[in-house]
Amino acid sequence: AQSVSQHNHHVILSEAASLELGCNYSYGGTVNLFWYVQYPGQHLQLLLKYFSGDPLVKGIKGFEAEFIKSKFSFNLRKPSVQWSDTAEYFCAVNGPHGGGYNKLIFGAGTRLAVHP
């Protein structure tokens, strides 16, 4: 079955530290990749997405992600986190398997807590 793995369930950082959250998916073939963020008590918002082209994708609020096809990975990075980045982060993928491009498969999420 298709799956998306997020390696860290909980991450605690101090402000100004660098962030990298791992995401691996299990498909082959052409995929579309997404990172969503959920701030406390709010709904999911799109942070960034990769469909094709430059594998380094820049999103909102200084986040970026790199698609490495050979590693089936799409890791999220931010050079310097702020307290306001405290949230849960979800990696999601769609692809040609299972229900196809109609459906997103989500990882379990990573809770990030940033301390001042």
Added chain:
Amino acid sequence: NAGVTQTPKFQVLKTGQSMTLQCAQDMNHNSMYWYRQDPGMGLRLIYYSASEGTTDKGEVPNGYNVSRLNKREFSLRLESAAPSQTSVYFCASRPGGQSYEQYFGPGTRLTVT
């Protein structure tokens, strides 16, 4: 634009009761989705509607039914609620075609006692 709206925001049910969660979008999107979110499990797809008039099962459809009432509205019904259905429910929509990103509603927090 309100985007994706959901009602109610909170609900407490007793085991065996039924209820319908409502979702509407004003973005003229073709596809709509219902997810449940449980701690440590991410979002799991319950049902989706690729276009008006069609619905399909997702990963965890048991105990739920859906209705795509029209292009705007997609409801989720629990016929006989169980404690295992305690969760946060999110509705989402996407334009369709090759626009794959989904837009989410604010969620409904459901507790079944």
